[in-house]
Amino acid sequence: MNLQNLGAIDCDMHPVVPELKALVPHLPANWREAVESRGIPGFESNAYPQRAPITARPDWRDDAGAPPAGIDRYRKAVMDRWQLGHAIGNCIYGVHMVLSEDMAVALATAVNDWMAAEWLDADPRMRASIIVPWQNPERAADEIDRCAADRRFVQVLMPVMAEAPLGRRHYWPIYKAAERHGLPIGIHAGSAYRFPVTPVGWPSYYVEDYAAQSLGFQGQLGSLICEGVFSKFPNLKVVMIESGVSWFTPFLWRLTKFWRGTRSEVPWVDRPPLEIARDHIRLTAQPLDAPDDVETVGRIIDQFQSDEMLLFASDYPHWQFDNDEVVPAGLSAISIEKMAVQNPLATYPRLRETRL
Amino acid sequence: MAYHVVAAIEDMPPGSRRVIEVNGRAVAVFNVEGEFYALLNRCPHQGADLCNGLLTVAVTSTEPGIYDFDPSRNVIRCPWHAWEFDVRTGKSWCEPNRVKVRSFKTEVRSGKLIEGPYVAETFPVKTDGTYVLVEA
Numbered sequence: 001m002n003l004q005n006l007g008a009i010d011c012d013m014h015p016v017v018p019e020l021k022a023l024v025p026h027l028p029a030n031w032r033e034a035v036e037s038r039g040i041p042g043f044e045s046n047a048y049p050q051r052a053p054i055t056a057r058p059d060w061r062d063d064a065g066a067p068p069a070g071i072d073r074y075r076k077a078v079m080d081r082w083q084l085g086h087a088i089g090n091c092i093y094g095v096h097m098v099l100s101e102d103m104a105v106a107l108a109t110a111v112n113d114w115m116a117a118e119w120l121d122a123d124p125r126m127r128a129s130i131i132v133p134w135q136n137p138e139r140a141a142d143e144i145d146r147c148a149a150d151r152r153f154v155q156v157l158m159p160v161m162a163e164a165p166l167g168r169r170h171y172w173p174i175y176k177a178a179e180r181h182g183l184p185i186g187i188h189a190g191s192a193y194r195f196p197v198t199p200v201g202w203p204s205y206y207v208e209d210y211a212a213q214s215l216g217f218q219g220q221l222g223s224l225i226c227e228g229v230f231s232k233f234p235n236l237k238v239v240m241i242e243s244g245v246s247w248f249t250p251f252l253w254r255l256t257k258f259w260r261g262t263r264s265e266v267p268w269v270d271r272p273p274l275e276i277a278r279d280h281i282r283l284t285a286q287p288l289d290a291p292d293d294v295e296t297v298g299r300i301i302d303q304f305q306s307d308e309m310l311l312f313a314s315d316y317p318h319w320q321f322d323n324d325e326v327v328p329a330g331l332s333a334i335s336i337e338k339m340a341v342q343n344p345l346a347t348y349p350r351l352r353e354t355r356l
Numbered sequence: 357m358a359y360h361v362v363a364a365i366e367d368m369p370p371g372s373r374r375v376i377e378v379n380g381r382a383v384a385v386f387n388v389e390g391e392f393y394a395l396l397n398r399c400p401h402q403g404a405d406l407c408n409g410l411l412t413v414a415v416t417s418t419e420p421g422i423y424d425f426d427p428s429r430n431v432i433r434c435p436w437h438a439w440e441f442d443v444r445t446g447k448s449w450c451e452p453n454r455v456k457v458r459s460f461k462t463e464v465r466s467g468k469l470i471e472g473p474y475v476a477e478t479f480p481v482k483t484d485g486t487y488v489l490v491e492a
Contacts, residue, residue: 169420228420260450261438267417267424272451 003312003327007085008340009351010078012188012241012284012313015119015128017093017111018069022118026110031103043094043107047190048318052206056317067317071122078314079125082326085341086351087314088154089119089128090188090241096134096159097192104133105143112147120152127351129157129186137170141177148181154350155239156183160216161191167220167227175233182349184237184282187220189213214289217243218251221277225255228268230280237347239282242315244289249303252277278306282347284313285339287320288328297330311347312340359489365464368392368488375407378492383460385490386411386443388430393443394460394490395432400448404436406457414440414449461491 017023020042024032034040048055048067056067060077068074079087091111098104108131115128130147132140147153156178158166166187178185190213196202198212217240224230224238240248255273263269269276290297301310314326327336345352360378362385368374373386375397382397384407397407409432416424431440431449440449446459466486 228417231417232420260448263440263450264415267415268420268422270417 003082003336003340005083006337006340007355008082008312009344009348010082010084010087010314010316011239011311011344011347012090012286013074013078013087013316014318015071015074015089015091015115016067016069016317017091017114023107023110023114026113026117027106028109031106031110043097045092045094045097045190046193047092047209049206054210054319057319057322060317060319071119071126074316075123078316079123082314084125085355086125086127086344088348089115089126090155090157090186091115091128091131092188092190093131095131096162096190098133098135101133101136101139104135105139108133108140108143109146112143112153116150116152120150127152127154127348129153129155130183131157132174134158134162134171134174137173141173144174144177144181144183148177148183151350151353154183154348155186157186157188159190159192160187160213160220160240160243161193161195161197163192163194165219165223165227167223167225167229169227172229172232175229175236179233179236182235184239184347186239186241187217187243189216189242191216213242214244214247218247221248221251221281222255224280225273225276226266226269228266230276231268231270237280237282239284239311239347241284241313242287242318243283244287245283245285245310246289246300248277248281248283249274249300278304278309281309282311282343283309284315285310285328286313286315286326290328290330292329294330297328301331301335307335307338308343308346310335310339311344312336357491359463359491362392362394362462362488362490365486365488371411373407373411375405376490378490381492382407383490383492384432385462385488386432387488388443392462392464392488394462394492395441395443395446396458396460398457399434399436399439399441400455400457401434401437401439404434406432406434406441408435409433410435411443412440414442463489463491465489 060068062068095107111131119126130153132143191197197209252274362376368387370387370389375382375384383394384397385394397405414429414431430443433440441457446457448455
């Protein structure tokens with residue numbers, strides 16, 4: 001498939017904070033001093049261990065074998081390679097793991113300012129998600145208000161495993177602010193590691209941790225729908241990023257089936273969860289977990305009963321595909337164009353402001 | 357369509373229900389606070405007898421956390437999987453346009469019901485009573 005002529009929109013790529021030092025100029029004085037005097041080493045999450053294959057495609061790693069930092073490498077490897085129209089940077093530096101609300105606020109602010117300076121200012125095609133200190137939803141909303149003035153911020157980013165199910169009313173100030181500014185909520189794979197990453201307890205191995213992320217997404221999808229987030233915020237969209245995709249419809253079959261018999265418990269869920277999800281949820285298509293045969297992928301896509309759900313993503317620098325196979329096999333040319341252009345434009349209103 | 361006599365009115369007080377056989381189909385008749393309603397006695401999901409379901413209220417909501425309990429919105433909750441059906445229309449509460457159970461018109465009449473198109477199905481009908489009828 002030729003993405004080159006479409007002006008495709010990469011809805012998930014990861015600017016890497018090279019080291020905490022890069023954020024220091026963007027921290028308030030108190031925290032600049034604290035980094036120095038406490039000797040804080042950094043906030044790298046073990047969600048993507050440096051040497052794990054998933055963390056970066058081998059040919060994208062830097063000379064030392066580390067995940068590539070800096071926009072130049074991304075430009076060369078993806079942006080120019082596929083002649084992208086836009087790209088949305090989701091920085092997954094470990095702000096979401098911090099326990100202190102105040103430190104989380106300082107770090108989120110620093111990451112957002114760093115993002116604007118190092119990525120958004122560096123290329124007119126770059127866009128980014130706002131990192132929020134979800135640890136304190138009121139201050140997260142303040143950070144959304146602050147960053148939203150810059151129209152290059154097009155989304156609010158949350159980790160799929162935080163401290164409580166994301167549909168809970170505790171988090172609603174975040175959704176209220178996001179809806180007010182026309183920003184979707186992007187939920188990205190990753191955990192604050194407050195709880196085991198699987199419902200059955202801590203796994204022994206990294207592969208279990210990564211594979212279990214889709215369970216986190218199931219929990220959040222159930223929570224967002226059943227707590228009535230989309231009844232309260234009817235214009236809100238949620239993008240599930242790096243979720244694996246193929247778990248989505250079977251979980252909704254289950255949720256919808258049981259909802260029919262327990263509807264009275266959640267009367268604000270006034271139509272089938274499948275329909276609510278179709279209207280409010282979008283998914284980035286990298287990775288798309290499926291066997292290699294095209295027919296199976298086609299069936300998974302058909303089960304959405306909608307060609308508006310999927311968003312193109314490279315997931316750079318994570319290693320989900322080889323060579324030029326950035327689009328899952330099994331999609332028609334029309335679906336690919338929808339996924340790469342129309343669907344992102346429909347999902348991210350701010351992208352439409354500058355699209356020629 | 358013919359009217360079928362279900363019961364003498366004194367035999368179906370408010371809160372009562374019974375099943376009658378009409379042209380080979382089982383029809384569940386409910387007296388809900390003096391109003392009579394009739395539904396096919398078969399859940400469209402997996403065929404459970406709706407006459408055994410709980411007569412209750414469909415709770416609605418204008419926003420999360422608000423429970424709007426209007427006692428006039430009566431539903432039958434299927435005894436097997438608790439799907440709710442509007443006792444007046446037979447429409448399911450969860451997917452009213454896709455999932456519904458057939459409902460029948462009911463009527464209460466006095467007089468010589470044994471005459472004319474009326475058919476007594478299940479019990480002897482007196483000539484001078486007040487009767488509950490189902491059109492089917």
